[in-house]
Amino acid sequence: MSPLTPLKRDPALRHLSHDHHHGLLLCWKIRQGFKLRIEPSRMKVYCQWFWENYLEAHFEEEEKVIFPILSEEYPLIKQALSEHKRLRKLFSIWEDPEKTLGQIEEELERHIRFEERILFPVIQEKASVEQLETIAKSGDREKFQENESDPFWIR
Numbered sequence: 056m057s058p059l060t061p062l063k064r065d066p067a068l069r070h071l072s073h074d075h076h077h078g079l080l081l082c083w084k085i086r087q088g089f090k091l092r093i094e095p096s097r098m099k100v101y102c103q104w105f106w107e108n109y110l111e112a113h114f115e116e117e118e119k120v121i122f123p124i125l126s127e128e129y130p131l132i133k134q135a136l137s138e139h140k141r142l143r144k145l146f147s148i149w150e151d152p153e154k155t156l157g158q159i160e161e162e163l164e165r166h167i168r169f170e171e172r173i174l175f176p177v178i179q180e181k182a183s184v185e186q187l188e189t190i191a192k193s194g195d196r197e198k199f200q201e202n203e204s205d206p207f208w209i210r
Contacts, residue, residue, distance in 0.1 A: 065179045067187040070194030071121070072175070074113045075167045077199050081105050082167075085160040087208040095152035097207045102159060104202050106146040112196075114139050117170075120193045124182050131174050138166045 064072050081102070088098040118139065122132050145159050182190070 064175065065182075065187060067182075067191040067194075068121075068175055068179065070196075071113070071117065071190075072171065073199070074109065075171055077105075077109065078113075078163055078167050081110075082160045082164040084208040085156050088156070091207070091210055093207045093210075095156055097205055098156050099149055099152045101202060101205065101207065102146065102156065108202075109199060110142075110146070114143070116193055120190055121178055124178055124186050131177060135166075135170065135174055138162070138169070142166060 084101070085098055087093075088095075118136070122135060125132050127133075127136075142159070142162060145155055145162065149155055179187075
């Protein structure tokens with residue numbers, strides 16, 4: 056498979072891949088904010104909104120519905136859970152907002168790429184039809200709606 060070939064995602068997991076897309080956009084917005092020299096406190100407010108309204112629920116869904124398909128001792132699941140723990144901590148401790156934003160941007164992007172390129176293909180391969188149906192049902196929720204109260208990434 057060439058590096059430009061898109062990954063074939065099972066329809067049951069597509070809603071999670073859409074969440075990942077919005078997570079990658081968050082990382083881009085943080086980079087834009089730094090590039091535009093936006094006050095970190097403004098970016099922090101947006102990140103907290105994103106965490107509370109989308110990312111926290113996304114992590115919970117993965118941990119309750121997706122990850123149990125493999126054993127908790129499975130190395131990829133251990134890695135994903137460890138990264139979730141680290142990201143939860145970053146979204147809750149804001150002693151140095153500029154530093155925290157930089158860490159969120161780097162770690163969230165790396166985590167999403169790991170799940171999309173490595174973990175989800177294994178989940179797709181190992182999941183039963185019933186498990187995929189359960190995953191699909193868990194994706195029946197509101198679509199992402201942007202918080203446009205302060206689009207700092209535009210300026």
